[in-house]
Amino acid sequence: ASPTAGVIDSQSVKAPAAAQRGFDAGKKVNGRKRHIAVDTVGRLLMVNLTTADISGSAGAQLILDAIRKRWPWVKHLFADGAYDRGKLMDKARFLGFVIEVVRRTDHEPGFKVLPR
Secondary structure, three states: OOOEEEEEEEEEEEEOOOOEEEOOOOOOOEEEEEEEEEOOOOOOOEEEEOOOOOOOOHHHHHHHHHHHHHOOOEEEEEOHHHHHHHHHHHHHHHHHHEEEEOOOOOOOOOOOOOOO
């Protein structure tokens, strides 16, 4: 059976020689951004490469249509707080997705495994 849920996130990476790049002020990176969706088993569903100045929620909007067409059984997406934006949530709802925002539970610095 195919998983019906996935995870969306993005990662900014340095790209000093790239023809198109932008500055991610939050990460202080001049380069590109990978917008990625995987299913809950970890299999890649979709990836989109943009300049680093494109927000995670804007990049996610670009891949929702493709996920819906290619994997119609995916219904639920988990994301961090950066994806809790009106336009993204409206588009997700229109396409039949539920985006569950999983927030950090404390203010400790560093990596911490979150539920889901």
